[in-house]
Amino acid sequence: xxxxxxxxCLRRSLSTARVLKNSNVSVEASQNDVVSFYDAKVINYxxxxxxxxxxxxxxxxxxxxxxxxxxxxCAHYARTELxxxxxxxxxxxxxxxxIVGTNPHIKDxxxxxxxxxxxxxxxSDLPENDNGSDLEFAEKLKDLVERHADxxxxxxxxxxxxxxxxxxxxxxxxxxxMIHARIGIRLIAxxxxxxxxxxxxxxxxxxxxxxxxxxxTQLSPAKVIHHCADxxxxxxxxxxxxxxxxxxxxxxxxxFTYVPxxxxxxxxxxxxxxxxxxVENAKKNNKPVPPVEVSISHGSxxxxxxxxxxxxxVKPADLNHIFEYSYxxxxxxxxxxxxIFSGITRLAMQSGVGGPIAGLGFGLPLARMYAxxxxxxxxxxxxxxxxxxxxxxxxxxxxxxxxxxx
Amino acid sequence: xxxxxxxxxxxxxxxxxxxxxxxxxxxxxxxxxxxSQSGSGGKGDEVTVGWSARIAQLPRVVPIGPHILTxxxxxxxxxxxxxxxxxxxxxxxxxxxxxxxxxxxxRAIHSELYFISTSGEQYVGYVxxxxxxxxxxxxxxxxxxxxxxxxxxxxxxxxxxxxxxxxFRPCPKxxxxxxxxxxxxxxxxxxxxxxxxxxxxxxxxxxxxSVNPNTIRQLVFYGRHMTDDRLIDSANYVRTEITIRLAxxxxxxxxxxxIVGTNPHIERxxxxYWEAFEKIRQYxxxxxxxxxxxxxxxxxxxxxxxxxxxxxxxxxxxECAGFIAPASFDRFMNTMLRSRISRRVIAEQHxxxxxxxxxxxxxxxxxxxIFTRCCAREMAEMCVTxxxxxxxxxxxxxxxVVIDGSARNEAVFAYIPEHIExxxxxxxxxxxxxxxxxxxxxxxxxxxxxxxxxxxxxxxxSDNAGGIPNDVFKTLWSYSNAPSDFKxxxxxxxxxxxxxxxxxRSVNERLGFGLPMSKVYAEYWGGELSxxxxxxxxxxxxxxxxxxxxxxxxxxxxxxxxAEYSNRSDTALLSTNGYxxxxxxxxxx
Numbered sequence: 001x002x003x004x005x006x007x008x009c010l011r012r013s014l015s016t017a018r019v020l021k022n023s024n025v026s027v028e029a030s031q032n033d034v035v036s037f038y039d040a041k042v043i044n045y046x047x048x049x050x051x052x053x054x055x056x057x058x059x060x061x062x063x064x065x066x067x068x069x070x071x072x073x074c075a076h077y078a079r080t081e082l083x084x085x086x087x088x089x090x091x092x093x094x095x096x097x098x099i100v101g102t103n104p105h106i107k108d109x110x111x112x113x114x115x116x117x118x119x120x121x122x123x124s125d126l127p128e129n130d131n132g133s134d135l136e137f138a139e140k141l142k143d144l145v146e147r148h149a150d151x152x153x154x155x156x157x158x159x160x161x162x163x164x165x166x167x168x169x170x171x172x173x174x175x176x177x178m179i180h181a182r183i184g185i186r187l188i189a190x191x192x193x194x195x196x197x198x199x200x201x202x203x204x205x206x207x208x209x210x211x212x213x214x215x216x217t218q219l220s221p222a223k224v225i226h227h228c229a230d231x232x233x234x235x236x237x238x239x240x241x242x243x244x245x246x247x248x249x250x251x252x253x254x255x256f257t258y259v260p261x262x263x264x265x266x267x268x269x270x271x272x273x274x275x276x277x278x279v280e281n282a283k284k285n286n287k288p289v290p291p292v293e294v295s296i297s298h299g300s301x302x303x304x305x306x307x308x309x310x311x312x313x314v315k316p317a318d319l320n321h322i323f324e325y326s327y328x329x330x331x332x333x334x335x336x337x338x339x340i341f342s343g344i345t346r347l348a349m350q351s352g353v354g355g356p357i358a359g360l361g362f363g364l365p366l367a368r369m370y371a372x373x374x375x376x377x378x379x380x381x382x383x384x385x386x387x388x389x390x391x392x393x394x395x396x397x398x399x400x401x402x403x404x405x406x
Numbered sequence: 407x408x409x410x411x412x413x414x415x416x417x418x419x420x421x422x423x424x425x426x427x428x429x430x431x432x433x434x435x436x437x438x439x440x441x442s443q444s445g446s447g448g449k450g451d452e453v454t455v456g457w458s459a460r461i462a463q464l465p466r467v468v469p470i471g472p473h474i475l476t477x478x479x480x481x482x483x484x485x486x487x488x489x490x491x492x493x494x495x496x497x498x499x500x501x502x503x504x505x506x507x508x509x510x511x512x513r514a515i516h517s518e519l520y521f522i523s524t525s526g527e528q529y530v531g532y533v534x535x536x537x538x539x540x541x542x543x544x545x546x547x548x549x550x551x552x553x554x555x556x557x558x559x560x561x562x563x564x565x566x567x568x569x570x571x572x573x574f575r576p577c578p579k580x581x582x583x584x585x586x587x588x589x590x591x592x593x594x595x596x597x598x599x600x601x602x603x604x605x606x607x608x609x610x611x612x613x614x615x616s617v618n619p620n621t622i623r624q625l626v627f628y629g630r631h632m633t634d635d636r637l638i639d640s641a642n643y644v645r646t647e648i649t650i651r652l653a654x655x656x657x658x659x660x661x662x663x664x665i666v667g668t669n670p671h672i673e674r675x676x677x678x679y680w681e682a683f684e685k686i687r688q689y690x691x692x693x694x695x696x697x698x699x700x701x702x703x704x705x706x707x708x709x710x711x712x713x714x715x716x717x718x719x720x721x722x723x724x725e726c727a728g729f730i731a732p733a734s735f736d737r738f739m740n741t742m743l744r745s746r747i748s749r750r751v752i753a754e755q756h757x758x759x760x761x762x763x764x765x766x767x768x769x770x771x772x773x774x775x776i777f778t779r780c781c782a783r784e785m786a787e788m789c790v791t792x793x794x795x796x797x798x799x800x801x802x803x804x805x806x807v808v809i810d811g812s813a814r815n816e817a818v819f820a821y822i823p824e825h826i827e828x829x830x831x832x833x834x835x836x837x838x839x840x841x842x843x844x845x846x847x848x849x850x851x852x853x854x855x856x857x858x859x860x861x862x863x864x865x866x867x868s869d870n871a872g873g874i875p876n877d878v879f880k881t882l883w884s885y886s887n888a889p890s891d892f893k894x895x896x897x898x899x900x901x902x903x904x905x906x907x908x909x910x911r912s913v914n915e916r917l918g919f920g921l922p923m924s925k926v927y928a929e930y931w932g933g934e935l936s937x938x939x940x941x942x943x944x945x946x947x948x949x950x951x952x953x954x955x956x957x958x959x960x961x962x963x964x965x966x967x968x969a970e971y972s973n974r975s976d977t978a979l980l981s982t983n984g985y986x987x988x989x990x991x992x993x994x995x
Contacts, residue, residue: 250870250943299941301876306940313857316991323994379938379995381948383866385859386811389946391938 042094042117045087053077053188055374055397055406062195062212071199075134078141078192083124085185086117092177099165105158109151116144138196141189151182156362159325168324175325179369184406187259190214215397216260221296221305222252224260228267229294236275244278244289244309246271250296256303257397262370266378269367270307270390277311277388284312302376302395310387319382323365373406606660612653612687620752622776622820622931622955629759629773634695637763641692641701644756648749651961652683655745658738665729671722675715682708702760705753715746720919723885732884736922739885743926748959751775751822778820782856782863783809785826790854793834797842805841805848807834811856811866819863819953825927826951829935830854832920833867833947840871840945862933862991863951870944879939883922932957934992950992 061074093101093110100106123137155178159171191213198213210218229246236243274292282289290310297304314322364380371378376394383389628640659667659676666672685704692701719742723735758774771779790807798804834852841850850870857864874882921937928935932952939945 250940295940295943297873297940297943299873299876299943301941304873304940304943306946313859314994316861319991319994320989377995379993381936381938381946381993382991383855383857383864383948384862384991386855386857386864389866389938391940 041121042087042090042114045084045117045121046091048084048087050084050088051077051081052406053081058187058191058406059212059215059397062191062198062215068199071195072134074192074195075137078188079120079123079126079137081188082141082185083117083121085181086113086120089113089178089181089185090117092174096174097166100158100162103158103162105154106162109155109158112147112151116148119144134196135200138193141193145186145189145193148182148186152179152362152366156325172325175365176369179366180373183262183370183373187214187406214259214261215257217257218255219258219260219263220253220255221263221303222248222254224263225267225271225294225296225305228264228271231268232271232275235272236279240279240283242279242289244275245291247291247293248296249293251298252296254296254298254303256298256394258303258374258394259397262373263394266367266370266392267305269363270392273363274307274309274311274388274390278309279311281310281312302393305392305394307390307392308387309389313384313386313388314380314382315384316382319380322380323368325362325365608687609653609656609683612650612683613657615650615653617650617654617961618647619748619959619961621958622822625755626773626776626778626820626955629755629776632759632763634763637695637760638692638698640756640759641698644705644752645686645689645692645701647752649683649686651745651749652679652686655679655742656683658741662738663730666722666726666735669722669726671718671725675718675722678711678715682711698760702757705757709750709753712746712750716743716919720885732881736884739922740926743923744930744961747926747930748961751959775822775824776820777823779818780821780823780826781818782826782858782865783817785823786830786854786856786865789827789830789834793831793838796835797838801839801842803842803847805838805850805852807838807852807854809854809856811854817858817863820955821931821951821953825930828927829924829949830865830867832924833865833949836920837867837869837871837945837947841869844871858953861952861954863953864992865949865951867947867949868944869946873941873943874937874939874945875941879941882937883925885919885922929960931955932960934990936990936993948992 061070061077063070090110090113093106093113096106101110119140120137123133123140126133155175159166159175194211194213210216225246225248229248233243233246271292271294278292279289293306293308295304295306295308297306364378368378371392371394374395374397376392378393379391381389381391628636656676656679659672659679662672667676685708689701689704690697692698719739723739726735755774755776758772762772762774771777786809790809794804794807834854837852841847841852844850853866853868855864855866855868857866925935928949928951934948934950936948937945938948
């Protein structure tokens with residue numbers, strides 16, 4: 001029904017827009033309105049079809065030797081494709097219920113998307129071989145990527161506040177689309193940026209010859225796990241005073257092709273959960289903190305990472321909801337006892353990859369979305385009363401994913 | 407099939423006649439050289455195949471009819487003829503055993519239908535020949551309750567080479583189920599299977615009644631204070647409940663595709679079920695303890711008969727693989743096994759409490775077959791010992807098994823220990839076996855973790871034996887991929903579902919049913935079993951057993967329907983949870 005209504009609005013606005021455009025009248029809008037109701041630009045772009053690019057092409061764009069031609073192709077693709085996708089995101093926001101759209105957090109993100117769309121839109125009509133503007137375009141993209149870095153936590157906060165105004169199904173659908181599209185947009189954007197920069201600075205990145213844009217063809221899971229484990233240990237010690245030991249076993253020397261940022265995010269999330277559960281459980285039972293075991297496997301089709309903890313497991317009642325957005329087993333901030341350190345620790349929790357250590361209910365669904373993006377999976381097994389095992393299966397990004405469209 | 411002693415057939419219809427085949431010369435009375443086809447193959451009815459004429463001349467080959475056409479035959483306008491072979495007492499093959507390689511015949515002759523069915527009549531085997539196709543399975547002497555030789559049908563149909571086309575080899579002895587044994591004569595006109603479509607009404611009455619699932623608590627409570635009256639009530643409950651449950655299962659058989667139902671193994675089980683149903687249905691109400699004694703004998707007999715069910719079904723499963731979608735067949739098998747467990751549970755429970763009542767000896771903590779003081783750790787330790795011994799016997803080596811976890815020794819709960827032991831034994835043997843088969847087996851460890859909370863007991867069997875490759879993992883819970891070499895099944899006459907019986911089984915007999923059966927056992931009282939693997943590293947199996955005893959018997963499956971099943975791309979969840987759609991208290995993906 002919502003779609004019907006907006007379709008009607010669309011038609012009306014299109015026709016009115018045409019009339020008004022000619023008469024150069026724009027409705028008085030208060031300063032807070034992001035976009036005029038009558039602006040047809042967004043709709044124009046949003047109704048264009050997406051041209052998905054396959055992963056194979058994306059890798060091929062950046063495969064050495066980097067040629068001028070493949071770079072221009074990549075840039076051209078990004079220039080024409082990104083505005084369309086951004087416009088679709090803006091449309092998605094416009095379809096949210098009105099009250100949800102007025103929430104300041106959500107409005108912020110909406111505004112951000114609109115402005116990004118606006119600024120990129122003028123590049124989309126340039127001819128293909130306009131090399132000068134490529135660099136400019138790359139700079140702009142970089143700037144935008146940075147500005148969008150904190151989208152998810154802000155959205156998360158917004159939706160937490162709007163929980164009672166929107167039913168879960170719609171919210172889940174919106175967020176699923178949002179995040180899925182965001183991953184795609186960032187992938188294209190960052191790939192484009194890094195390729196353009198790589199071509200300008202050939203001599204620099206010698207050590208990163210295994211990289212094709214943001215894809216690392218020799219990504220070592222063990223290294224990433226070490227890195228994330230260190231980070232989580234610090235966070236944990238800061239927050240609780242102690243942290244569990246992380247044991248890494250299995251095929252530690254294996255490497256595969258993947259996007260390092262994605263892997264980092266997922267692992268940080270899982271290790272954070274494991275560490276938090278372990279420490280809280282140990283404290284509750286007055287026992288020493290048991291280690292968290294991370295095992296790596298290199299299979300014929302995929303890489304497996306298993307995070308095994310003894311943190312008491314997940315209750316059956318919660319188990320069906322852990323992958324829902326805004327579902328959290330952490331108590332509301334307001335009801336926590338405030339102690340002398342709570343302010344500082346809260347701040348500490350805010351920083352770092354992906355945001356706070358726990359409490360917004362977005363970590364697991366987001367991590368699972370990342371896992372599934374390239375055809376992988378995330379499965380959680382809970383031995384309630386003992387601990388949890390999380391299995392992360394990631395497909396190698398290679399020829400076999402050639403047809404995967406992003 | 408009705409029996410007539412009609413005139414021997416003189417002709418067999420055959421196809422266009424490009425094939426000829428030979429029956430080996432070494433077989434007395436059944437040696438035929440290939441007749442070359444008459445050129446007039448095209449005409450549908452008139453082609454004579456040399457050997458068939460010979461067969462027709464055999465005094466002991468008796469064609470029978472009229473026939474009920476299978477849909478297959480109807481579709482292709484095939485009119486089969488059926489021949490019964492009588493054999494003499496003196497025949498050297500009276501000791502051979504086995505069935506035709508049904509499916510291999512099927513494959514060799516390009517999709518025509520053949521089956522061999524044992525009719526329980528005077529002549530045990532008969533062959534049904536579709537007539538516009540030349541390929542015919544061999545007729546083998548069979549008589550009374552004994553043997554049918556196995557044929558290598560593939561070798562049978564070498565086109566036109568004129569050479570020896572078939573080999574016969576005697577196969578190991580197999581004991582027939584009771585209803586086919588010596589007293590089959592009395593059963594010749596039994597009412598075991600409905601003579602006609604209309605006799606099935608009798609079943610309808612029972613199918614319409616619903617099953618009453620029990621919980622462990624109910625069984626314990628009932629069995630605790632046993633009196634004579636209660637025992638008699640229990641006997642009557644068992645009588646009616648088993649009838650209803652059997653009726654439901656017979657109905658399931660009737661819903662199978664026709665071709666599956668004509669498979670000799672499936673058909674045998676079907677008949678067995680009918681017999682059991684009729685016996686119990688017609689049993690009078692039990693009024694005294696003596697009646698109960700007789701009834702218990704009947705129950706024992708039925709339980710014994712039931713031991714043949716699983717291997718038969720297994721053979722049937724492999725043979726029917728091409729005729730029914732695996733998902734449907736798996737569902738059928740799951741329901742069969744569940745129901746089988748349920749009937750055995752109530753029957754064995756009744757037998758056990760009768761025995762206790764009679765002897766007035768109460769084994770500490772046992773109420774019938776339920777042990778009220780199950781201790782997870784003790785059961786685990788016992789299973790570990792048994793499984794390591796088993797693998798030691800079969801492989802000559804075994805790996806270290808470590809038990810850890812938080813369960814204290816004092817944690818007790820009420821359950822049927824055999825169920826849990828079956829599951830643990832199965833999972834442990836799988837892990838230990840795969841670990842032992844690795845090259846660096848000395849470094850491998852299998853870890854059994856026990857955990858508990860207020861509502862459940864949890865087990866996790868974890869190994870690092872290299873994991874399960876993807877193609878095997880996808881069909882982990884399917885019954886249609888039992889080992890294709892089903893000779894092994896034929897060696898296994900009986901297969902029990904309890905630990906004691908499994909111990910007696912030879913170490914090298916593996917059925918391929920272990921995991922799906924474990925899942926049925928785990929889910930029976932409302933638990934779960936999940937298996938996850940890391941290809942290249944190892945496998946983890948998780949079992950959840952409810953410990954409060956307040957979960958009713960899980961007799962029907964909340965299953966996703968066919969279309970949804972085939973659309974599921976989430977193989978992780980599928981292989982962990984199989985077909986169930988119940989909200990899980992173990993897995994989330």
